[in-house]
Amino acid sequence: MRAGVRVCVDVGSVRVGLAACDPAGVIASPVRTLVRDGEQDTDVAEVAAEVRDRGAIEVVVGWPLSLDGSEGPAALRAAGYADKISAAVPGVPVRLVDERLSTVDAHRALHAAGRREKQFRAVVDQVAAVVLLQAALDAERAGHTPGRVVQEPQTRRKPRHRKHSGARTSEPDATEGRD
Structure with missing residues (x-):
């Protein structure tokens, strides 16, 4: 198990829930809920x-x-959001993790804690992020x-062509003659 804090994002169409874990990577806790701003x-x-x-x-x-x-x-929207985060935090891996039913689990946890549906909106995204993390x-x-790691935008490069080494293989080198 790697030590270190992880931040988790539950992306909704209106709100974004944030959670984080302790430096040992043991316990996830709610952080806050952000309002989505698709323009800025x-x-x-x-x-x-x-x-x-x-x-x-x-x-x-x-x-x-x-x-x-x-x-x-x-x-696809969540993957696009992950790409934006990846561009905003270069050098920090961004991982997409399957969250099927995490919001359902968050609702169950809130019900079990005695919360009413009207009180859910402000915290359900945070709780879903905690469940996921x-x-x-x-x-x-x-x-x-x-899950899978999102590639950082600055590392998305066109594949480099190998220079012809002079050795022949059974298949022609795709870069042959492009020096």
Whole structure:
């Protein structure tokens, strides 16, 4: 298990829930709820500030795959949001982690805590982020690597062509004659 703080983001269409874990990577806790700002991306800037302030080693973003595991419109939006975070926190890995049913689990936890539905809006995204982050931490502790890492924009380069080495193979080199 890697030591270090992780920040988790539960992306909604209206709000973004944030959670973080302790430096040992054991317990996830709620941080706050942000209002989505699709025009100025101030919410992305606030997530990036939280990541920097906490010295996070990783950002976990909820990836709402469909029940059959496919990537629907909500998952594509979350992946786009993860790309924005990745651009805002260069050098910090951003990981998309399957969050199917995390909001359902958050609702259950809030009901169990005696909260009423009207009180959910302000905190349900935070609780969903806690549920997701705790699941990712538990998976890592069990030796699994949850989700997939989003590639940083600055590392997305065109593949380099190999220079012709003079050795022949059974297939022609795709770069042959392009020196």
